[in-house]
Amino acid sequence: MLMLDDIAKLYELRDDHYAVMVVKHEHVPKETTKFLGEPQTRYAKKNWSSMMLFNNARCRALSVDYVNNASGLDLHQFKWLENDDMIGAIPDRWNHLVGYHAPREDVSLVHHTLGGPYFHEYRDCEYAEAWHRELEAMLHVEQRT
Numbered sequence: 001m002l003m004l005d006d007i008a009k010l011y012e013l014r015d016d017h018y019a020v021m022v023v024k025h026e027h028v029p030k031e032t033t034k035f036l037g038e039p040q041t042r043y044a045k046k047n048w049s050s051m052m053l054f055n056n057a058r059c060r061a062l063s064v065d066y067v068n069n070a071s072g073l074d075l076h077q078f079k080w081l082e083n084d085d086m087i088g089a090i091p092d093r094w095n096h097l098v099g100y101h102a103p104r105e106d107v108s109l110v111h112h113t114l115g116g117p118y119f120h121e122y123r124d125c126e127y128a129e130a131w132h133r134e135l136e137a138m139l140h141v142e143q144r145t
């Protein structure tokens with residue numbers, strides 16, 4: 001993922017009524033396999049959990065025991081919540097799915113869903129230039145001399 005906006009703006013969207021807030025994608029994967037040849041699973045709420053804003057006070061069901069023993073699907077589908085009314089919506093610019101959503105200028109967070117520019121086969125994917133700029137900035141150090 002690549003943050004292109006001030007994360008404080010994401011925090012400003014919080015609503016304490018909800019246990020968790022997400023981008024409520026209508027995502028249906030086109031591919032049948034994903035990273036490292038693993039099977040791609042289609043399920044309700046696909047990629048909702050790929051970017052979450054938690055309200056810790058309302059997430060008491062997420063105990064260490066629950067998280068360690070629940071299935072991945074139960075976690076990704078928020079089965080730990082009393083009901084789906086506890087899931088708030090965040091604008092889709094905060095979890096832009098590269099390769100699924102059309103490129104746009106107001107994206108705040110880029111999710112390289114299929115693979116990012118750190119893989120040779122995706123080196124020219126959408127937002128690759130921004131990712132490389134951030135990598136270069138992260139690795140830059142001012143020399144003392």
